[in-house]
Amino acid sequence: MAKRRQTLQNTANLTLNRTFAMPLHRQLYDRLRHAILSGQLQAGQALPSTRVLASELGISLNTVNNAYEQLFAEGYIERRVGQGTRVACDLPETFFLPKGVPQRNTAPNESTHAPLFLSHLGEDLMRQAPESSIQTYLRLTPPHAFRTGTPDLRAFPFQQWNQIVAHCARSMLRDMANYQEIAGYYPLREAIASHVSITRGVHCQAEQVIIVPGAQAALDMAARLLLNPGDLAWIENPGYLGAQRALLNAGAQLAPIPVTSEGINVEIGQKQYPQGRLAYVTPSHQFPSGITMHLSQRIALLQWAKQANAWILEDDYDSDYRFSGRPLDALQGLDMAQRVIYIGTFSKVLFPALRIGYLIVPPQLVPPFLSLCSYTHIHVSILEQLTLEAWMTKGYLLRHIRRMHDLYAARRALLIELLQKELGEA
Known part of the structure; x- marks a missing residue:
């Protein structure tokens, strides 16, 4: 034998x-x-x-x-x-x-x-x-109704965008052609800090903003920096597969926490997985249910993170679009213990090919995040950063969001009307 x-x-x-x-x-x-x-x-x-x-x-x-x-x-x-x-x-x-x-x-x-x-x-x-490649799915499937992760590109003002790209390439690119700041173009970081402060109640300085190639890159970086192999990570159940994959790639053990009508159930997480080192959440618009996390659950989650010395990844992927009531401020804005890493992206608001996302991290985490950036992507394409900064400071971003908000709200209202007509109140 x-x-x-x-x-x-x-x-x-x-x-x-x-x-x-x-x-x-x-x-x-x-x-x-x-x-x-x-x-x-x-x-x-x-x-x-x-x-x-x-x-x-x-x-x-x-x-x-x-x-x-x-x-x-x-x-x-x-x-x-x-x-x-x-x-x-x-x-x-x-x-x-x-x-x-x-x-x-x-x-x-x-x-x-x-x-x-x-x-x-x-x-x-x-x-x-x-089976699990989100990018393969998005790339190979033709446009169709109810597809997630992609805005209506027919409504995007590409001519206006192209004019800004051309202007930045002519007037600024020559002087910016060398290596740039690892954290990203500073005026863009300032514009992002201002935008999320006004629209999402995020408390940060431009120095806390790190530009990365999309939200998925942000998830991957955060998982690798904040977790050791074998650490427990809370995830929403059901939840975003891309986040699960990033955590698994870092060697984490996934702890699925059920999502209720008030968001992730913190009480169950504390009882079943008290050794959790990190929690991934989508509090403003839970994916895929669309639930907004109740204030009581937000406070409970923040208290857990403080007591357990754990981290919270807040994925605020499409909070610009809300069609009823005033949205709650970001979880990061309620965080007094600096345990929240805020993740945002422009792919869902503008267009997916624009691979610009950002992290907003507590000041003490800025150095390790920048060190990891220096060994992965160094920095995001400077021409796209210049264009996006100009797009934001000229007011085009907010105007585009308002137009798309009206467009999506009208479509949503029409869908609800037709569903009620065909299916009744049941």
Whole structure:
């Protein structure tokens, strides 16, 4: 039995990662299947019993059983009484080859291509990319009704925008062509600080604003800086998949907290996940439910963060659009303990190709965030920053928001009217 265990460990990498969203039995299945197809495990080679492999990997017997059952069902392994479990001699991939076409040789020494070695994170991303890539979905699907994340681009004043781009390129770009401030173009940071102070009640100075390539980049940076692998992170359930992916990439363990009519349920979070180190929330317009977090829950969340010495990521992705009542000020504006990292973006208000987002961080976090920026993107395209700053200071941003607000409000009212007409009050 010891010989089997040694042979399997020497020929296949079966290391599993408990911090990934993918279940352990699926990880084990993938690694064994890869080892079989690449020739690391040879046809007819004996595999250890489920009990031996479970003991060796430190996982449950059910986990190994589930992986073996899947491999057996798909024809990668064989089970015979008295002979144990072995790698199948005829693999499923060979069944579909036309007659006369030679089967591929999977022996390692005879392979024409080197095996693709990735980190566990890389393997996880490769498996999940087709299902979870938000950008792929947005890019490949044609325009249609009720699509999230994209404003009505037909209503955007591109001619006006292009005129400002041309002006900035002619009059300013030559003098700004060298490397710029890592935190971003300072006049733009001033304009953003002023805008969120007036419209969202955010308390900050321009020095706390850091320009990044979109809100997703902000989430990724914050997760890596504020969490260690294995740390617990509260997330809204249901919630934004892009945030979940950023937290998982940082090695966090996700703690799903239910969303009620008042927003994330802080009481449940404290009871079930008291060791949480960070909470990701969308308090102004919860995604995907649209709920606004009640003031009582905001105060409870801030008190928890202060007492637990935890961080709060406030994703204020589209707070400019609210169609009834005055919106509550941002969570950051209520934060007296400086535990909130505020994230904003212009992609949802202007157009998605404008990859400009921003972080507003407590003063003590500015140096580490800037240090991380210097090793990732250095700074965002200066021409786009110049254009956006001019767009904001000339008053075009607020005028555009007002126009789009009226447009979306009219469409919303029409939709409600038609739904009531066709479906009734029920």
